[in-house]
Amino acid sequence: GNSVTQMEGPVTLSEEAFLTINCTYTATGYPSLFWYVQYPGEGLQLLLKATKADDKGSNKGFEATYRKETTSFHLEKGSVQVSDSAVYFCALSGPYMEYGNKLVFGAGTILRVKS
Amino acid sequence: GAVVSQHPSRVICKSGTSVKIECRSLDFQATTMFWYRQFPKKSLMLMATSNEGSKATYEQGVEKDKFLINHASLTLSTLTVTSAHPEDSSFYICSARVRVAENIQYFGAGTRLSVL
Numbered sequence: 001g002n003s004v005t006q007m008e009g010p011v012t013l014s015e016e017a018f019l020t021i022n023c024t025y026t027a028t029g030y031p032s033l034f035w036y037v038q039y040p041g042e043g044l045q046l047l048l049k050a051t052k053a054d055d056k057g058s059n060k061g062f063e064a065t066y067r068k069e070t071t072s073f074h075l076e077k078g079s080v081q082v083s084d085s086a087v088y089f090c091a092l093s094g095p096y097m098e099y100g101n102k103l104v105f106g107a108g109t110i111l112r113v114k115s
Numbered sequence: 116g117a118v119v120s121q122h123p124s125r126v127i128c129k130s131g132t133s134v135k136i137e138c139r140s141l142d143f144q145a146t147t148m149f150w151y152r153q154f155p156k157k158s159l160m161l162m163a164t165s166n167e168g169s170k171a172t173y174e175q176g177v178e179k180d181k182f183l184i185n186h187a188s189l190t191l192s193t194l195t196v197t198s199a200h201p202e203d204s205s206f207y208i209c210s211a212r213v214r215v216a217e218n219i220q221y222f223g224a225g226t227r228l229s230v231l
Contacts, residue, residue: 108158
């Protein structure tokens with residue numbers, strides 16, 4: 001079945017450092033890929049998504065590219081801020097005929113940014 | 116963006132009692148809502164898919180009689196944990212989908228259930 005593996009945290013960085021959070025997946029066909037972020041005390045929010053191979057999702061300075069050949073969707077940001085401290089979840093969905101719109105999540109990666 | 120409200124945010128109850136958790140879409144109609152359970156340091160696990168006006172579809176291994184889901188309107192779904200026991204203690208999260216084609220879920224802030 002579908003599954004998502006993401007790097008364990010916590011990841012601790014200084015402000016303005018470069019961020020990479022690795023995410024790889026196992027799925028049949030061509031799933032849609034997502035990154036969700038959960039700030040303390042809040043619900044998960046969609047950060048970015050990509051629906052086909054080589055698509056790049058981007059939002060708030062974060063980027064991730066759908067790599068079919070390596071089954072990866074790594075999250076990157078060039079310069080993190082303290083306000084980026086949160087838990088980041090990689091997720092996939094699909095294919096629709098087999099799985100509907102169900103989301104399968106990775107375990108989440110805690111990011112801590114120090115000033 | 117679309118807002119999903121989940122209530123209560125935290126509940127403590129005695130073993131054997133039932134607890135109801137509400138999930139509301141505040142500014143949109145949600146034909147489909149989802150209920151997840153999150154264990155410490157683990158991922159969100161889908162429990163069931165709730166469609167307005169019909170019975171919920173439960174994932175394998177989830178007890179239907181333990182976790183009662185009702186989706187009576189386009190803006191409200193409820194999860195009732197019946198005869199709760201300490202092993203039911205967990206973080207429960209709901210989400211709602213606006214449109215099938217968009218395939219984006221909007222999440223509530225979650226409910227921390229502690230069963231004594």
